[in-house]
Amino acid sequence: MEIARSLQNVPSSYIREILSAASDPKVISLAGGLPDPSTFPIELMRPTFEGLCDTPEVFQYGTTAGYTPLLAFLRDYLRLPESHAAVVCTGSQQGLDLVARAYINPGDKVAMEAPSYLGAMQVFGLVGANMITVSQVESGPDLLQLEQCFKTEKPKMFYAVPDFHNPTGVCWTLETRRKVAELCIQYDVAFIEDAPYRELRFSGEALPLVSSFCPEHSIVFRSFSKIASPGLRIGVVTGKAAYIEPIVKIKQGADLHSSIPMQAALLGLLKHQDFDAHLDKVKALYQSRYQTLYTALESHIPKSCAVKPVDGGMFVWVNIPECDTFELAKVLLSKGVAVVPSPVFYPDANGQPAALRLNFTNSSPEELVKAVKIFSEVIENFS
Amino acid sequence: MEIARSLQNVPSSYIREILSAASDPKVISLAGGLPDPSTFPIELMRPTFEGLCDTPEVFQYGTTAGYTPLLAFLRDYLRLPESHAAVVCTGSQQGLDLVARAYINPGDKVAMEAPSYLGAMQVFGLVGANMITVSQVESGPDLLQLEQCFKTEKPKMFYAVPDFHNPTGVCWTLETRRKVAELCIQYDVAFIEDAPYRELRFSGEALPLVSSFCPEHSIVFRSFSKIASPGLRIGVVTGKAAYIEPIVKIKQGADLHSSIPMQAALLGLLKHQDFDAHLDKVKALYQSRYQTLYTALESHIPKSCAVKPVDGGMFVWVNIPECDTFELAKVLLSKGVAVVPSPVFYPDANGQPAALRLNFTNSSPEELVKAVKIFSEVIENFS
Numbered sequence: 139m140e141i142a143r144s145l146q147n148v149p150s151s152y153i154r155e156i157l158s159a160a161s162d163p164k165v166i167s168l169a170g171g172l173p174d175p176s177t178f179p180i181e182l183m184r185p186t187f188e189g190l191c192d193t194p195e196v197f198q199y200g201t202t203a204g205y206t207p208l209l210a211f212l213r214d215y216l217r218l219p220e221s222h223a224a225v226v227c228t229g230s231q232q233g234l235d236l237v238a239r240a241y242i243n244p245g246d247k248v249a250m251e252a253p254s255y256l257g258a259m260q261v262f263g264l265v266g267a268n269m270i271t272v273s274q275v276e277s278g279p280d281l282l283q284l285e286q287c288f289k290t291e292k293p294k295m296f297y298a299v300p301d302f303h304n305p306t307g308v309c310w311t312l313e314t315r316r317k318v319a320e321l322c323i324q325y326d327v328a329f330i331e332d333a334p335y336r337e338l339r340f341s342g343e344a345l346p347l348v349s350s351f352c353p354e355h356s357i358v359f360r361s362f363s364k365i366a367s368p369g370l371r372i373g374v375v376t377g378k379a380a381y382i383e384p385i386v387k388i389k390q391g392a393d394l395h396s397s398i399p400m401q402a403a404l405l406g407l408l409k410h411q412d413f414d415a416h417l418d419k420v421k422a423l424y425q426s427r428y429q430t431l432y433t434a435l436e437s438h439i440p441k442s443c444a445v446k447p448v449d450g451g452m453f454v455w456v457n458i459p460e461c462d463t464f465e466l467a468k469v470l471l472s473k474g475v476a477v478v479p480s481p482v483f484y485p486d487a488n489g490q491p492a493a494l495r496l497n498f499t500n501s502s503p504e505e506l507v508k509a510v511k512i513f514s515e516v517i518e519n520f521s
Numbered sequence: 522m523e524i525a526r527s528l529q530n531v532p533s534s535y536i537r538e539i540l541s542a543a544s545d546p547k548v549i550s551l552a553g554g555l556p557d558p559s560t561f562p563i564e565l566m567r568p569t570f571e572g573l574c575d576t577p578e579v580f581q582y583g584t585t586a587g588y589t590p591l592l593a594f595l596r597d598y599l600r601l602p603e604s605h606a607a608v609v610c611t612g613s614q615q616g617l618d619l620v621a622r623a624y625i626n627p628g629d630k631v632a633m634e635a636p637s638y639l640g641a642m643q644v645f646g647l648v649g650a651n652m653i654t655v656s657q658v659e660s661g662p663d664l665l666q667l668e669q670c671f672k673t674e675k676p677k678m679f680y681a682v683p684d685f686h687n688p689t690g691v692c693w694t695l696e697t698r699r700k701v702a703e704l705c706i707q708y709d710v711a712f713i714e715d716a717p718y719r720e721l722r723f724s725g726e727a728l729p730l731v732s733s734f735c736p737e738h739s740i741v742f743r744s745f746s747k748i749a750s751p752g753l754r755i756g757v758v759t760g761k762a763a764y765i766e767p768i769v770k771i772k773q774g775a776d777l778h779s780s781i782p783m784q785a786a787l788l789g790l791l792k793h794q795d796f797d798a799h800l801d802k803v804k805a806l807y808q809s810r811y812q813t814l815y816t817a818l819e820s821h822i823p824k825s826c827a828v829k830p831v832d833g834g835m836f837v838w839v840n841i842p843e844c845d846t847f848e849l850a851k852v853l854l855s856k857g858v859a860v861v862p863s864p865v866f867y868p869d870a871n872g873q874p875a876a877l878r879l880n881f882t883n884s885s886p887e888e889l890v891k892a893v894k895i896f897s898e899v900i901e902n903f904s
Contacts, residue, residue, distance in 0.1 A: 139711045141767045143626050148770065169567040173717060187782075188571050197750035228611050228776040235775045236848075239647070243525050260774040264622070265525075290683075293522060309669075328522045367580035369781040371611075384524045387531065391643040392618045393611040397780045398752040399570075430720075503581040 144264050147199040156486070166509045169476035171304065172450055175500075176428075177420045178367045179407060180457075186406025196398040203382075203392045204374075205401035212374060215408060216360070219353060223382040224335055225389060228332055228396045230359040230373030233385075235261045235332060237295075237357060237375070240384040242267045243323040247293040249277050253276035253483030255304045255332065258297055273302070279311030281317055288325035295328040302335035302451025305483045305495035309449055312345050319351030327492070328354070337417060338427035338451065339450035349377075357381050364452070365417060366407055370400045424452070430503040431496065434510035439459050442520050452499045458492045466520055467494070473516060475509045525894035527647050528784055530691060549892045552859035553877040554687065554835055557810075560803045561750045569789025576897055579781040583772045585811055586765075587757075588784035595757060599743070602736060606765040608772060611779045612625075612716055613742040613756030616768075618644045619775065620713060620758070623767040625650045630676035634662050636866030636873070638687045638715065641680055642822060652868040656688070659829070661693030678711040683712060683731050685718035685834025688878035695728050702734030710738070711764070712731045716743035723808035732760075738796035740764050747835070748800060753783045780892075787822060807835070813886040814879065817893035823901050835882045841900055843876045849903055852878070856899060860891045 161167075190196060194206070200202075203209060204226030208258065212224050227233040234257065240250065244266030252271035262269055270291050271354035273280045279301065287293065296318070300310040310318070320331040331349045349356035362370065375385060389395070407413060431454060435445045444457040463479030470477055478495045481487035494513075498506060542552075562764060572580060579588070587609030595607050617640065627632065627649030633641065635654035645652055654673050654857075656663045661683065670676065676735060679701070683693040693701070706711040714732045732739030740760035745753065758768060764840040772778070790796060814837060818828050825839040846862030853860055861878040864870035877896075 139624055139764065142622065142624055145767055145770060174582050174584055176579055178547065178577065180574050180577060180580060183769070184574040187574050191563050191567040191570050194558055194561065197563065198558050199555055199751040199754040228779065230773070232776040239525065240528055241522055241525055243527075257774065257777075264771070264774055303823070353714055358536060363582070368777075369580040370581040371776060371778065371780045384528055387528060388647070391531070391633075391640065392775070393615040393754060394640075394751075395754065396782045397609065397754040399786075400780050400783060403782075414685055 144266055146265070148260060148263050149400055154247055165474050165476050166501055166505045166507075167476040168498070168501060168509055169478050170497055170500060172497070172500040173364050173368065173452075174423065176452075177423060178496055179413070179416045182366075182410045182412055183403055183407050190399050190402060192368050193402060196402050200395050200398045202386050202395045204395070204399050205405070208401045208405045211405055211408065214224065216374075216376060218376055221263060221378055222353070222376055223379040225382055226373050226396050226401055227373045227375055228393060229363060229368070229371040230332065230361040230375070230391070232373035232396075233359040233373055234258055234332065234387075235264075236385045236388045238262055238265045238267065240388045241294065247291050249287050249291070249293040250286070250298040250329070251298055251303070252485070253480060254297075254485070255299055256482060258332065259485055262297070271485060273310055274306060276308065278314035279318065280306065281314065281321075283440070284318065288327055289350055292325070293327055295330050296322060297330040297332065297333070298334045298348070301333055301345075301454070302338060302448060304335070304451070305453055305478070305480075306455040307344075307446070307448035307451050307453045308347070309451075310348065310503055311451075315348045315349055319348055319355075322352050322355045329356040331358045333358060334364055335451040337359075337365045337450060338421060338452065340421045340428070340450040341388065354378055355358050362404055363419065366404060370404060372396060372400050372404045403507045421450075424450075424499050427498045427501070427503065427506065428454070431498040431506045431510065434507045436455060438510050438514040440514060452497055454496045454498060456494050456496060458494060460492050461520060463492050463494065466516070469520065470513060470516055473512050474513050477513070527649055530649070531643060531646050533649040548854065548857050548859050549884055549888045550859040551881070551884060551889075551892055552861050553883065554880055555883040556751065556835075557806065560616055560806060562601070562793075562796070562799045565793045566750075566786055566790050566800060567793055569786050573782050573785060576785060577786050580871050583778045583781045585769050585776070585778045588781050588788070591784045591788045594788055594791065599632050599759060601759055604761055605736070605759055606762040607757050607759045608765055609779050609784055610756045610758055610772070611759070612751070612754045613715065613778060614640055615772075615775070615779075616742045616756050616758035617641055617715065618647075619768045619771045620820055621645055621648045621650065623771045624677060624711070629899045630666070630674050632670050632674070632676040632679040633711070634681055634686070635867070635868070636688055637680070638682055639865060641715065645680070654868060657689060659689060659691065661691065661697035662705075663702065663880060664697065667701065668704055671704055671710055675708070676710055678713050679705060680713040680715065681731070682715045682718070684728075684837070685721060685831060687718070687865075688836055688861070689838040690829070690831035690834050690836045692725075692728070692834075692836040693731065698728060698731045699734055702731055702738075705735050705738050711734060712739040714739055714741045716741060717747055718834040719743075720748045721804060721807060721835065723804045723811070725832040739760055745787055748803065749787060753787060755779060755783050804833075807833075807882050810881045810884070810886065810889065811837070814881040814889045814893065817890045821893050823897060826900065828848060835880055837879045839877050839879060840879060843875050844903055846875050846877065849899070852903065853896060853899055856895050858895050860896070
């Protein structure tokens with residue numbers, strides 16, 4: 139049976155391949171985007187997990203939008219305006235997929251920063267979107283380019299990860315947030331805000347969601363994979379009710395609804411009195427990991443490389459001298475270090491600046507330092 | 522933001538509306554397809570649920586195809602041939618959606634029986650499939666029509682529910698199973714076997730899966746919603762590895778993977794020594810509910826109606842005199858009985874034979890008898 143044309147356009151995932159190679163316990167993997175399992179708040183979830191069998195309603199079919207007590211809690215917790223709605227998804231990745239399916243016709247234009255999140259490019263590719271990229275600078279997207287893009291290309295939506303971007307770690311400035319929201323309103327472009335790393339800020343002050351400046355022109359994805367547990371597969375999509383309703387309609391066909399015991403488990407966790415203290419612990423751990431990595435990079439990497447500090451998230455982006463980054467990643471893997479080369483983060487992999495994404499959340503301090511030493515030595519001698 | 526064209530083709534779900542009206546506790550609902558919550562094997566799942574917090578690996582990201590111990594168990598449990606693979610989905614509904622997305626281009630032809638499962642028509646509609654129907658007779662699809670359809674229309678796949686069909690309750694004969702498999706091989710049509718009710722046989726002998734006669738030309742969906750719990754949202758799709766691989770690729774973009782604690786919970790249940798005894802209890806309960814409904818129908822419905830006995834599943838299909846079935850369903854609802862009118866089960870709702878689908882698994886014997894009395898009286902006087 140021949141596969142659908144839409145799937146033929148999706149390249150086999152390099153990430154999947156490198157992650158599978160990186161699962162070798164002898165490899166230090168800075169390639170993935172995995173939280174440290176020691177951060178999973180299992181003890182805070184235990185009472186709910188142990189009580190699930192005494193709440194029989196979680197075992198029946200439920201409503202597509204989500205488990206009612208969780209939806210009610212999220213309305214307060216996320217301070218949703220009266221006119222907004224939420225739909226619980228099987229991870230925020232499903233939210234992305236549903237938004238793409240609900241709104242994008244083949245050929246419709248979607249603006250995004252370059253580089254960008256691989257999983258977003260996958261779902262937009264599957265619906266046949268025409269992905270238009272705007273360069274990312276230190277403060278966020280290049281605003282002149284963005285306005286030009288809105289003006290001439292008239293994209294339907296602008297997809298972005300403003301907090302601790304994957305792969306670069308960039309966090310948009312307040313000014314950029316305001317300006318992007320303004321442009322989205324002015325040019326009638328929906329702002330699709332993906333915020334999986336937002337809670338992982340370990341320095342500097344939290345900035346408002348971009349969508350808080352254009353609440354009627356935006357959809358927000360929130361993930362609980364980094365602050366609770368990815369295995370649960372629970373995320374939430376919010377926006378004005380008229381934006382959410384078509385998403386619910388697609389979700390009904392896609393899986394009827396997400397697992398209810400998992401929604402109940404998440405609710406129990408979010409309501410736990412120690413949840414905030416848990417978040418503080420996660421952030422402290424990741425800050426120390428990041429500092430170890432950053433300090434090691436500053437001491438060891440060749441002068442020809444450049445690394446920007448980050449205030450949170452899970453990744454550091456290292457610009458390196460022009461080279462075949464895939465080949466470099468392969469050599470690094472043979473030396474026991476897995477990283478992801480920059481071209482995979484662009485809709486068009488050709489001719490992109492050479493860089494590597496390093497994850498710092500799931501390796502020990504010793505591994506991080508060892509990886510940097512190997513990495514620096516290989517780059518020094520790589521041409 | 523304008524919704525995608527594919528979504529514009531999906532009519533708002535009548536079922537969703539009637540189910541929401543039917544949730545009024547004063548209404549006896551024979552409209553849904555809900556298992557009786559008293560059948561949920563919560564006590565058999567309790568040890569696994571209570572132990573999940575001691576298996577921390579279920580909280581991390583997992584592989585897209587599913588939780589490895591569950592996949593290993595299913596290989597034996599489902600007696601999969603060496604060359605076959607499985608992918609765990611967020612309910613078998615997701616399996617359907619993924620198969621449609623992996624294989625169907627807009628305009629591709631999908632054959633199915635008429636009437637057919639509403640959720641299948643939804644997902645095939647979303648990918649723009651051209652749904653070609655073949656009449657259903659007592660033994661399954663009309664074989665002459667089916668061969669004609671394969672010959673002249675050359676559909677890519679034939680989607681069917683051979684065991685206790687939704688909505689009619691029809692179970693295909695052995696002869697029909699063999700013949701359909703033969704035709705699928707002969708005309709190179711993939712057979713998509715949806716088997717959510719297969720384990721709910723309460724009389725007669727179990728028949729082989731249709732796909733067992735064409736294992737290299739088929740994909741099978743299995744649901745655990747009727748024999749375990751729908752709330753878990755775990756189903757499984759199996760078929761030859763070459764058929765499953767594209768499904769996994771779509772699933773990676775769709776939700777990365779399904780909830781791992783729920784997969785572990787299902788595994789614990791399937792391995793429980795009392796699981797078979799649990800199945801026997803479920804079947805005995807549904808058999809007695811069915812007998813109550815059937816006996817009441819035989820005693821009370823007007824002679825102008827016809828009802829066929831079933832050997833399992835969750836539904837009975839009642840043919841009624843030609844009338845506006847939507848209007849009839851509305852009148853019945855006003856009298857406190859919810860049912861689903863036949864036209865919603867056809868890709869083309871116009872000009873279809875008048876009938877009603879009655880569910881017998883989630884109402885008490887008293888409710889079933891009361892509903893039949895009201896139903897019979899209303900039909901008698903309806904024109």
